[in-house]
Amino acid sequence: MKTGRIIRSLSGYYDIQLPSGDIQRTRARGEFRKSKQKPLVGDFVDFESENDEGFIWAIHQRENFLVRPPIANIDIAVIVTAAKEPDFAPNLLDRQLVALEAANVRPLIYFSKMDLLEKTEHEKINHVANYYQSIGYDVIFSDSKSAFEALKMMLKDHVSVFMGQTGAGKSTLLNHLSPQLGLETGEVSKALSRGKHTTRQVTLIDVDEALIADTPGFSSYEVFDFSVEELDDYFPEFVEKRQECRFRGCLHLNEPGCAIKESVAVGTITQSRYNSYKAFYELIKAQKPKYKTDN
Numbered sequence: 001m002k003t004g005r006i007i008r009s010l011s012g013y014y015d016i017q018l019p020s021g022d023i024q025r026t027r028a029r030g031e032f033r034k035s036k037q038k039p040l041v042g043d044f045v046d047f048e049s050e051n052d053e054g055f056i057w058a059i060h061q062r063e064n065f066l067v068r069p070p071i072a073n074i075d076i077a078v079i080v081t082a083a084k085e086p087d088f089a090p091n092l093l094d095r096q097l098v099a100l101e102a103a104n105v106r107p108l109i110y111f112s113k114m115d116l117l118e119k120t121e122h123e124k125i126n127h128v129a130n131y132y133q134s135i136g137y138d139v140i141f142s143d144s145k146s147a148f149e150a151l152k153m154m155l156k157d158h159v160s161v162f163m164g165q166t167g168a169g170k171s172t173l174l175n176h177l178s179p180q181l182g183l184e185t186g187e188v189s190k191a192l193s194r195g196k197h198t199t200r201q202v203t204l205i206d207v208d209e210a211l212i213a214d215t216p217g218f219s220s221y222e223v224f225d226f227s228v229e230e231l232d233d234y235f236p237e238f239v240e241k242r243q244e245c246r247f248r249g250c251l252h253l254n255e256p257g258c259a260i261k262e263s264v265a266v267g268t269i270t271q272s273r274y275n276s277y278k279a280f281y282e283l284i285k286a287q288k289p290k291y292k293t294d295n
């Protein structure tokens with residue numbers, strides 16, 4: 001029996017990387033279907049393999065996982081956020097941050113297109129970034145001299161995924177890290193158009209001792225899979241302050257003596273973050289209840 005990490009899955013086969021760097025191919029044991037657990041890219045597994053045949057016997061416990069893209073044990077999620085063109089969208093950034101907090105994945109905010117900013121716009125983004133740093137998030141600016149090196153340092157020895165809205169420059173950044181990123185996705189879609197039986201999958205690509213996920217899409221932040229009572233757990237600055245709310249279980253909306261609303265009034269919590277909180281509250285309320293899919 002060997003132990004390794006799944007770095008790629010395609011049509012029922014899994015490519016598993018051993019600690020030595022060797023990659024071996026195998027299949028998932030049939031029983032996994034019954035237990036509803038499916039091996040994911042990023043999983044550590046116990047397996048056997050000989051001549052590209054064999055089975056995965058056990059999946060090690062996961063640190064975390066995302067559903068779309070399907071990937072486990074992610075150390076860092078880089079949120080590529082446009083500072084301009086499209087305009088910086090705090091609500092979208094907060095949505096991505098909340099989704100990652102809920103999934104227990106550490107975010108890194110990468111502000112792209114900083115070179116397009118006028119001086120006053122630059123100051124505004126700096127101000128915004130300072131706030132995110134003050135509540136515990138790492139931030140990298142695309143126009144700082146060492147941006148690319150800083151990013152590579154953060155990714156080294158880790159598994160990372162990249163997310164970002166259209167036009168944020170995610171592909172450009174990935175391509176800059178390695179031209180190989182983005183290639184896999186193209187190959188799969190070509191295979192699909194030829195009618196081959198393949199599914200859109202994630203591949204972990206080794207880039208200078210960093211494992212970077214090549215993901216065909218990222219939509220794990222489009223729906224929130226938790227209740228409104230949990231929402232404030234995913235705003236780190238709310239977690240710190242909420243024990244000062246007069247009522248336990250305060251939802252920070254219309255309750256008297258709410259420490260969160262007081263913090264917004266004095267400016268220690270930004271209006272923008274509070275707006276996001278309220279918007280997500282409404283969003284979760286409006287979502288149709290759906291059954292959790294166990295992955």
Ligand code: ZN
Nearest residue numbers: 245250252258
């Ligand atoms: Zn409150």
